[in-house]
Amino acid sequence: MSFKSIVRELREMGDGIGSLSRRGIEGRHWRNRTRSHIAPDVAPLELINQGQWANLPPELLLDIIRRVEESETSWPARTVVVYCASVCKSWRDITKEIVKTPEECGRLTFPISLKQPGPRDSPIQCYIRRDRATxxxxxxFGLTPSEDESDKLLLAAKKIRRATSTEFAISLVADDFSRASSTYVGKLRSNFLGTKFTIYDSQPPTDTTNHNRSSQRFQKKQVSPKLPSCSYSIATISYELNVLRTRGPRRMNCTMHSIPISSIQEGGTAPTPKSFPFKTIDRSTSSLSSTTTPNSNPLDSLMLKNKAPRWHEQLQCWCLNFKGRVTVASVKNFQLVAAVDSSHNVSAVEQEKVILQFGKIGKDIFTMDYRYPLSAYQAFAICLSSFDTKPACE
Known part of the structure; x- marks a missing residue:
């Protein structure tokens, strides 16, 4: 049943609830700048007077939102679920209770979905558009770019060149990459040669509070009391040097510090954050630091490696089976699988499963398909490392 049909039924019940217009709900909490993105899963302010919509019987409210959630399966119709969560606190609590994680339902709804592991059975299919000028x-989110360019923007990154490294600042919006912004989610930083990258997250992958502080992030800058003031190293990406200039694709390895190897074992689970942090920070400790991840033992971390391609004699090129998702040959194309040894109890099926694949389909257009245990943010950061220049690896 569509959302409009449900609203029509509510009107006929004569409860005096009123009309639930999309404009009225959206205008309550959101700004025009964020309408083209996934709306926040936590309202910035709690309203004292929530209005008559909050007076619906809990059983009726639960039934309404459940029917809406089941009927709106993909974007842009998925925005209706977000609108329900923005009505008032009672609606938001019920909606967050009903909406499942991407691992469970294969859907992206709230921003925190981008930090949660993808589905186990089938990948979430996305694409990346590169703008060289900016x-x-x-x-x-989607298979390929639509003609009207109305696709759902999930994340955006801006490349920043520095004297000794390259950084990609990653945000929920495409026009604000400041680390002081509430839309900032993390960054990717390279070494001088562009052969090693570190992925940083603005929030810890778990609720653990024991972290080792290593280097300053905010020095004398004032920190907003509602923003997290730490960066957490969650993964490293290494590209092998090609000293002999042998032909072949790039070879890469990823160490996911925040994901244990047990996550891909039978019965294993990956860290799944529930919400973005909105904790008050003492201004006397505003000069906080970047921190390391709780899982600092590389032997316990999930290792990913690029799947070895085969040489095609007729085409005279290296080939991988992207199942139609990649159509243009490029040194950037890759597939990542788990790198495990016999000491780990990981099935052969899990070892062969492609966790992340990335490839070119047109000028400045690339596909990105990811699955459990990676999140959209982690997958996007790994793919961004492929865009940096690597003369020593090719």
Whole structure:
């Protein structure tokens, strides 16, 4: 049943609830700048007077939102679920209770979905659009770009060149990459040669509070009391040097510090954050630091490696089976699988499963398909590392 039909039924019940217009709900909490993105899963302010919509019987409210959630399966119709969560606190609590994680339902709804592991059975399919003029990369939800360019923007990254490294600042919006912004989610940083990258997250992958502080992030800058003031190293990406200049694709390895190897074992689970942090920070400790991840033992971390391609004699090129999702040959194309040894109890099926694949389909257009245990943010950051120049690896 569509959302409009449900609203029509409510009107006929004569409860005096009123009309639930999309404009009225959206205007309550959101700004025009964020309408093209996934709306926040936590309202910035709690309203004292929530209005008559909050007076619906809990059983009726639960039934309404459940029917809406089941009927709106993909974007842009998925925005209706977000609108329900923005009505008032009672609606938001019920909606967050009903909406499942991407691992469970294969859907992206709230921003925190981008930090949660993808589905186990089938990948979530996205694409990346590169803008050379502005040095930005945008991740969209969908198979391929639509003609009217109305696809759902998930994440955006801006490339920043520094004297000794390259950084990609990653945000929920495409026009604000400041680390002081509430839309900032993390960054990717390279070494001088562009052969090693570190992925940083603005929030810890778990609720653990024991972290080792290593280097300053905010020095004398004032920190907003509602923003997290730490960066957490959650993964490293290494590209093998090609000293002999042998032909072949790039070879890469990823160490996911925040994901244990047990996550891909039978009965294993990956860290799944429930919400973005909105904790008050003492201004006397505003000069906080970047921190390391709780899982600092590399032997316990999930290792990913690029799947070895085969040489095609007729085409005279290296080939991988992307199942139609990649159509243009490029040194950037890759597939990642788990790198495990016999000491780990991981099935052969899990070892062969492609966790992340990335490839070119047109000028400045690339597909990105990811699945459990990676999140959209982690997958996007790994793919961004492929855009940096690597003369020593090719």
């Amino acid at each position: 040095s930005t990369h945008r991740l969209y």
